[in-house]
Amino acid sequence: MFAGKTTRLIGLYNESTVDINERIVVKPLLDNRYQANKINSHGGLQILGHRISKAEELYPLIQPSTKECYIDEVQFFTPYIIEVIGEMMMNGIRVIAAGLDRDYLNRDFGSMKALKNLATERIEVSAKCNVCQQEAHYTYRTNESPDLVLVGHNDAYEARCETHWKEGMSARNQV
Numbered sequence: 001m002f003a004g005k006t007t008r009l010i011g012l013y014n015e016s017t018v019d020i021n022e023r024i025v026v027k028p029l030l031d032n033r034y035q036a037n038k039i040n041s042h043g044g045l046q047i048l049g050h051r052i053s054k055a056e057e058l059y060p061l062i063q064p065s066t067k068e069c070y071i072d073e074v075q076f077f078t079p080y081i082i083e084v085i086g087e088m089m090m091n092g093i094r095v096i097a098a099g100l101d102r103d104y105l106n107r108d109f110g111s112m113k114a115l116k117n118l119a120t121e122r123i124e125v126s127a128k129c130n131v132c133q134q135e136a137h138y139t140y141r142t143n144e145s146p147d148l149v150l151v152g153h154n155d156a157y158e159a160r161c162e163t164h165w166k167e168g169m170s171a172r173n174q175v
């Protein structure tokens, strides 16, 4: 959540030498509070892209000239995204996808596991624990809502190390 995945994705996008018209950038449409065609990082970086609500909506965006496809927050798409990505890869399109491994209950998030198996290269980024500042691989939800996707509530999540994630979860279970 705060590990800088989108920042890294945007960095790779900016480093690319592929013509801008031969690249696609997409992100799941979870809410419409933001300008629909912009992908923003926490650090303030921004690139233009499409917000799509389903993996299938990627197809009409793919042109014969498409060479690269950047997907942010890939964990929120249905498993069908794996089909779409696989198909793009078979057609020689380089796919760069950023996503969160695990949800706030430490379960595999969406299709991330399948996606990691499909990947030819993986870059892991981690955040700092909100409690002790050590490396954090867990997402802790400070809000009690049982919905997996809490839209527009970035303050409802924080990065935590294993110790402080477990501490928080066990304190919650005692309530």
Ligand SMILES: [Zn+2]
Residues within 6 Å of the ligand: 129, 130, 131, 132, 133, 134, 160, 161, 162, 163, 164
């Ligand atoms: Zn910690």
